Amino acid sequence: MLGLYKERPYEKKIIFPMAINPLLNPIRNVANKHDVREYVEKLDDAVPRTKGIIYIHVPFCPSICTYCSYDRVKYGKDDEEDYVHHLLEEMNLYSRKKLIQSAGFFAVHIGGGTPNMLSDGGIRTILNTLRNSFNIEKNAVINVEIGSKAYSREKLALLKDLGCNRLSFGVQSFDPGVRKRSALTTSNDGLKEMINDIKQFGFDINFDLMFGLPGQDEEIWESDLRKAVEFEPASLDVYCYYPINSKYYSLYKRKQAFRSGYRVEMPNEETILKMTEMTFTLLCANGYVQETAEDFAKPGKFSIIKAVGYTKNEISDNYIYLGMGPNSIGNINPYVYRNKFYNVPRTKSYLSDSSETGGFPIFLLRKNISPELKNLVLFPKVIKMKKARIGHRLLHEFSSRIEDLKARNLIMDDGDNFMLTDLGKLWIDNISYEFMNAEMKANFEDTIFSYSEA
Numbered sequence: 001m002l003g004l005y006k007e008r009p010y011e012k013k014i015i016f017p018m019a020i021n022p023l024l025n026p027i028r029n030v031a032n033k034h035d036v037r038e039y040v041e042k043l044d045d046a047v048p049r050t051k052g053i054i055y056i057h058v059p060f061c062p063s064i065c066t067y068c069s070y071d072r073v074k075y076g077k078d079d080e081e082d083y084v085h086h087l088l089e090e091m092n093l094y095s096r097k098k099l100i101q102s103a104g105f106f107a108v109h110i111g112g113g114t115p116n117m118l119s120d121g122g123i124r125t126i127l128n129t130l131r132n133s134f135n136i137e138k139n140a141v142i143n144v145e146i147g148s149k150a151y152s153r154e155k156l157a158l159l160k161d162l163g164c165n166r167l168s169f170g171v172q173s174f175d176p177g178v179r180k181r182s183a184l185t186t187s188n189d190g191l192k193e194m195i196n197d198i199k200q201f202g203f204d205i206n207f208d209l210m211f212g213l214p215g216q217d218e219e220i221w222e223s224d225l226r227k228a229v230e231f232e233p234a235s236l237d238v239y240c241y242y243p244i245n246s247k248y249y250s251l252y253k254r255k256q257a258f259r260s261g262y263r264v265e266m267p268n269e270e271t272i273l274k275m276t277e278m279t280f281t282l283l284c285a286n287g288y289v290q291e292t293a294e295d296f297a298k299p300g301k302f303s304i305i306k307a308v309g310y311t312k313n314e315i316s317d318n319y320i321y322l323g324m325g326p327n328s329i330g331n332i333n334p335y336v337y338r339n340k341f342y343n344v345p346r347t348k349s350y351l352s353d354s355s356e357t358g359g360f361p362i363f364l365l366r367k368n369i370s371p372e373l374k375n376l377v378l379f380p381k382v383i384k385m386k387k388a389r390i391g392h393r394l395l396h397e398f399s400s401r402i403e404d405l406k407a408r409n410l411i412m413d414d415g416d417n418f419m420l421t422d423l424g425k426l427w428i429d430n431i432s433y434e435f436m437n438a439e440m441k442a443n444f445e446d447t448i449f450s451y452s453e454a
């Protein structure tokens with residue numbers, strides 16, 4: 001490592017994950033009738049040669065990990081039936097729209113929660129309905145997130161049989177102590193067996209890893225990274241732990257320990273910076289390319305986050321990001337939307353009470369900002385951005401800020417593109433924040449987290 005973590009171009013490091021980025025997720029904009037009507041009307045406009053990704057959210061988990069800050073519920077069989085029933089209804093609604101019919105989908109991502117928690121029948125129904133309802137391209141990447149707590153070889157065989165070709169495996173950490181504190185019950189031997197199975201079945205494997213987890217120090221994180229690369233996954237999604245909304249963080253805030261006696265501690269900011277530098281240094285030294293703030297892939301291997309990030313980014317290409325299922329987010333020009341969560345409003349059926357939104361389970365909806373501004377703000381998240389996609393007007397408007405970032409060795413410029421420097425990769429969200437206008441900053445207020453203030 002170069003020791004870049006010691007440099008302090010900003011007073012504090014801020015974090016806001018891609019998934020709750022208000023540019024991609026209309027956090028505050030409750031859908032109004034007028035916008036919903038326009039959204040639904042636009043779905044009837046066919047746009048030839050449109051490309052897209054489908055995202056399906058599965059909200060169930062077998063048990064809740066202590067560090068979890070995602071949207072999920074504990075699995076129940078009746079709930080699964082209700083969920084699948086309503087998901088099929090939502091698929092049916094979209095599949096009848098001309099815009100969706102004219103799109104070729106080059107990737108399907110089934111995420112969660114823990115999608116492999118669903119019954120065989122549930123998984124089969126969802127994947128078969130997807131294929132029958134949408135134009136999924138022949139060589140499309142069909143990716144499913146799987147968790148170790150709901151793992152079985154039979155489920156792998158089923159996913160293979162249904163045409164899935166990539167599995168995203170939630171490892172988080174290999175360290176037994178960290179796993180125990182996080183309520184991740186699978187042993188290292190168990191993980192190893194599962195990873196070998198996944199590879200034997202011929203799936204491309206992606207690992208989800210996290211740093212900054214309860215009890216995880218720099219040494220443990222280095223060992224996690226080294227163990228991960230030994231398995232040679234095709235790609236890795238590596239997240240800095242974002243504690244807001246987790247049980248762990250609420251105990252920490254209340255200065256309480258777990259009932260089991262574990263102390264609740266948060267890493268300091270320097271440790272987080274060190275772990276960030278260690279991540280890209282070690283992974284790039286092992287043949288991975290950093291594709292976005294959070295993901296790394298072997299050359300030529302598919303990176304779902306990159307695809308999603310660029311899809312949401314390349315507005316001018318009219319890509320569609322069709323999110324379905326409770327709490328999923330989507331981007332269908334000119335709108336970004338978010339579906340109702342599983343129990344909103346006070347019912348398990350996320351599609352209920354949707355008559356005012358044309359039957360679509362949309363809860364939040366707003367118009368996209370201009371593609372050029374979005375490209376500028378998201379550029380640090382995707383590491384590299386063509387200047388042409390930012391446009392002359394914004395390049396001119398932000399010229400002094402851009403020059404300042406270059407002078408501070410945070411970004412560089414090869415003539416056609418802006419790129420982050422290695423130092424810039426430690427301060428991605430701070431740089432992104434510099435390009436936001438006042439309204440965006442206000443929208444981000446509640447989602448920003450800083451370890452220096454934890």
Ligand code: SF4
Binds near residue numbers: 061072
């Ligand atoms: S498996 Fe993932 S979504 Fe489910 S509880 Fe654990 S961290 Fe949360």
